[in-house]
Amino acid sequence: MLFDGAVSIPLHISLQIMQRWMEWELSEAPTITIYSFPEEMKRGSVIGNIAKDLGLDVKKLAARKARIDTQGIGKRYCDINLNTGELTVAERIDREEICGDELLCVLKIDLMLEQPLELHRVLLQVEDINDNAPVFSKDMITFEIQESADRGARYRVNEAHDADIGHNTYVELVLDKEIDRELEKEIKLILTALDGGTPPKSGSVTIHVKVMDANDNAPVFSQTDYRYSLPENPPLGTIVVTVSATDADEGLYGKVTYEFGRISVKAKKIFSLDQDNGQITVTGHIDFEEASIYEMTVEAKDEFGLSSEANVVIKILDINDNPPEIFLKSLHTPVPENLSPGTEVGIINVQDKDTENNGQVRLSIQQNVPFKLVPSLKSYYSLVVEGQLDRELVSDYNITVTATDEGSSVCKVAATDSDWRQNGTVVYSILPADVNGTPVTSFLSINGDTGVIHAVRSFDYEQFKSFKVLVLARDNGSPPLSSNVTVNVFIIDENDNSPQILYPSLEGNTFMTEMVPKATQSGSLVSKVIAVDADSGQNAWLSYHIVKATDSGLFTIGEHSGEIRLQKDISESINIKQNLIVSVKDNGEPSLSATCSLYLLISDNLAEVPELKDMSYDDSSSKLTFYLIIALVSVSTFFLTFIIIILAVRFCHRRKPRILFDGAVAIPSAYLPPNYADVEGAGTLRSTYNYDAYLTTGSRTSDFKFVTSYNDVTLPSDLTLKNVQSSMDDLSGLDGDTFDSSKVCFFTDPLMRILFRLIIIFFSFAK
Structure with a gap:
């Protein structure tokens, strides 16, 4: 037996490669x-x-x-x-x-x-230095050679791999003469691999040759090259590709097994090969940023040593799995306020490990700041002054720089088919369905070849939080076979809604005024701001802040409750008209806010308060006309009432007198108009500051002054109807708390009592 192989040739870097490298690098820096x-x-x-x-x-x-x-x-x-x-x-x-x-x-x-x-x-x-010896992938290589093998038959040996740079030797086992199984059943050889270093390093492996019966057909792959594209970060166990080889022999001679031939150490940690069915699956983490392509060979062997080889090339597709990174390289602070526009105050560098659109980054800063970003060198930006700086107006700026890349993939579906050629080719599609009455295809699209699902348009979390889409995987066989899978899409909320203030109301041209008695103690609750946010999670967490007040430090607001409380006791020097501007902020990034105004009157009686026109919004001419009409009607009604009272006094002069007041006078609530509001003990103020009064819900002034608290709707006699009683005194000559029977007998008549109550109600409206 002989070993037929090529000699290892040292690898030199050509001048052309170095020149291109230098041209590329020199374009990056001065x-x-x-x-x-x-x-x-x-x-x-x-x-x-x-x-x-x-x-x-x-x-x-x-x-x-x-x-x-x-x-x-x-x-x-x-x-x-x-x-x-x-x-x-x-x-x-x-x-x-x-x-x-x-x-x-x-x-x-x-x-x-x-x-x-x-x-x-x-x-x-x-x-490179010669610091690695050649290493075989196995400790022993086994061949099963049929006794019918011809002289000169070649059997490929998996060559040793040397991590150093250079060509590995192509090795074949060559049959130098015929073998006879009856004379020699097995042969053992030691194969030594030497590298081309000085001094050379070596590695060895045992070759065990088993002499078997005849097997004259080697496995043949369905294709010589397998190429497949795989997105990075696939789940473990994902089937990448299935190689297939057939053997024309029958029985045990035709059984084919698979194993990796040439494969790098890194690829061997990431991919595994099923020796029975030829499936290559993912067993490790795949990162496009570490390697964009993997090349390997797969060997198909029958039970008796005949084999063939196919190349497998797996191209890794980049997905948008790396967020942009922002690095503040330089910042000049503090800066003088007289800097002219265009002056550079900082240098920012942005990097994204992804490629193509996934690595294209856009920088932006929030609005309403006198600064802007200007592109400088590659991936470098200058922060420059855009507007006039005035320290007396704004003494510092918090600038938020946002980096956004151009990536938009949602997810990927993958299906496998055990058939081959067109029968095993899979095509993907989205089955028709509706999402809130809108076709699902208006939200998502799918690449029929790769199964990558893309977003067609942006989503609104407040419109729908999740939806399902049914993806169909169909082969190209005849008849076509298919399968489907349900993809659940969950929308993540973004802070795209500002807080909405429910109280005080911001609608219309009216303003809401609340009274704070002068005797209110420090810490008492005087009002409350109520707001909601359409977002969810932390984007809807609201905080309340007083941004402006007539008297700073007089009131405080609960950061999370919105309750406005008196922070210190009221003194005579405090302005009785207090205007608070409250800001409500959410906890999103960036934070959104809304503001409202509250008007508080520090007084025990609306009659003591000066004209409030300066606190109200501008009234229209129609409102002024309305007041003039009321004034005219009031004068006319007062005149007619005066005549009726004189006639009633004379009519009742001869009737038996009655005493009007017997203790306190109770005014039943049935005589009150429906638009009066009872403010007894139902509000948020402490019981000691409840108003014992019936006021119209829209009144700004009143002749009624009730300070003390009470437990029912009965009014003490010394605090009731003072203005009306004094007017009656002037008309009828009454003096003190007693009434002459000849002058007050009209109160005993039921009709007169009703008329008197109507007069009281009229006076409250007129005021």
């Missing part, structure tokens, strides 16, 4: 320095004097905070000595671990200096 050094150097080893090569003053390196900034490497493989300016090895550098099978292994780092800001690109070319 200056570039290249160092070439072998892998596995000891820590602290000097790579080169970067300060000398760049013409930098070594004495100023520490003052300028010189440092090495890595770009996506994850480890800091080198560092700079601030005393000597030398670039040294900081971590073990293993070329195979960093670059794998790549021909060119280059690490990109930046040397950054401040005051002023300087950025120098440094390329570290890691050269």
